[in-house]
Amino acid sequence: MSNDNIYDALESTTEIAKCPSCGANMEYSPSRSSLLCPYCGATKAVNLNDVSSEIQIENLFKESSNSWNDETHVFRCNNCGAKEVLNRTDLATKCPFCGTTNVVEIEELPGSKPNGIVPFKIEKDEAISCAITWAKKRFYAPRKFKKSVSTESVSSTYSPSYSFDSKTESHYKGRLGEYHYETVTRNGKTVQKRYTKWFNISGTYNLDFDDLLIHATDSISQKNLEKLGNFDTNNSMLYNSSFLHGFSANSADRSGMECYEDAKRIMNERIKKAILKQYNYDVIDYINIDTIFDEITYKNLLLPIYVGFYNYNKKLFNFFVNGFNGTVTGKTPLSIIKVGITVILILAVLFLIGYLVYIS
Ligand SMILES: [Zn+2]
Ligand SMILES: [Zn+2]
Incomplete structure (x- = not known):
């Protein structure tokens, strides 16, 4: 399906x-389903x-014309x-x-319309039991937090993101060093002396990226999105508003271009890591990498995520459940009492060790 056809199809799905x-x-x-x-x-x-198609990167630059309209x-x-973002027929309540009900409709375009969606696969009660199992393992979280995970504190929302594909070819040159040690005698004592053996590296490295996910909303960080793991984005559906009935989507805060810049930065970091992994070294003098990105495509996707919230000491904590496979991630508050007891125990053990050394 060509890109034009995708947009035509999108226009006709409102119902x-x-x-x-x-x-x-x-x-x-x-x-x-x-x-x-x-x-x-x-x-x-x-x-x-209908599965969603990869879109040529050139289309990202003219994305603003592709809105969700009315x-x-x-x-x-x-x-x-x-x-x-909600279907025109739905109203936001919470x-x-x-978790507050202080939500108001605003006059704002919801950003560019997604071309793909990974529909929710697991039901809310299943997501809640995944979150409860996860919460129970957070040793330092307050007991109240573990008990708070419930139907009231967990909601579903589609999270906007971009996925990027690219073939890359990198030419690199650099100098790495490996530490070596020799035993020398200094003032009658034998000591280990460290020195660095330098060596030059150069070569070509090919790395292909498939559906690298970048968060398009500030409500979920890139780190949390990566921790949520796989969404089977290669089998994402062509977006149609049927999937949104009974669900809301989080509005995009970041443009496709911003996400593309992030994707290139992350690809560059991974390429550098992969190149360096081929060598045994302790220290880098320099490395220059020149990368050609080829066959770059993207998808503008909605990902299924259950969001949980918890208020602790006037601070809001969110955790997230992957609505495709149940993986949970997020920040939990720390129980001051539990952390305090641990610190006291560690100090007591250190004191005891010190005392035993002292009397021996
Ligand atoms: Zn809120
Ligand atoms: Zn009915």
Whole structure:
């Protein structure tokens, strides 16, 4: 499918999902991969045949023309500032990032429309049990935090991101050093003396990147996105608004170009790491790498993420559950009492060791 066709297809997918039996609004069901009426249980198939395509990078530069138009509207949370994109037929009631109901509709374009989506695969109760298992393992988190993970504190949201592909060829040149030691006698004592053996390196290195994910929202950091792991983005669906029924999407804060710059920086870092990994060295004098990026493509994706929040000492903590495979990550508050007890125990052990050494 050419890019023009993708956008044509996107224009025709706006529809209100009314239940054919009772007329209620239907919602996308992760476990059934179809629309489900929450009132009478009727289901309606969604198109699961069209996978999203890679888009040539040139299209990223003219992305602004590709907006969601009037099929969605944007809400902002007055408490934490998170912005949500919802289908025109849905209203935001609660902020998924902080739980307050202080959300207002704002006049803002939601950014560029995604061309791909990874639909939610796991249901909310499954996500909650993954989060509870994770929370129980956070030894230093307060007990209250572990008990707080519940239906009220966890919400689903689609998170905007860009994935990038590229073939790369790098030509490099550099000088690395390896430490060596020799035994010398100094003032009648034998000591180890360190010296550095330098050697030159050069060569060509090829590395291919496939669906490198970059976060397009400030509500989820790049680090957390990477920790959430795999979303099977190679099998992402062509975006269509059916998937958004009953769900919200977090609004993009970062442009495709910003994400592209990040992607190139991360690719460059990984190339450098991969080149250096071929050698045994202790120290780098210099390394120059000249990289050609080829066949660069991208996808503008919505990723399924469950967000949990917890307020501790007036600070907001978020954790995230991968809505595709249940991986959990996030920051937890530290229990002052638990950390305090650990510090006291360590000090007590050190004191005891000191005392035993002293009396021996
Ligand atoms: Zn119904
Ligand atoms: Zn909020």
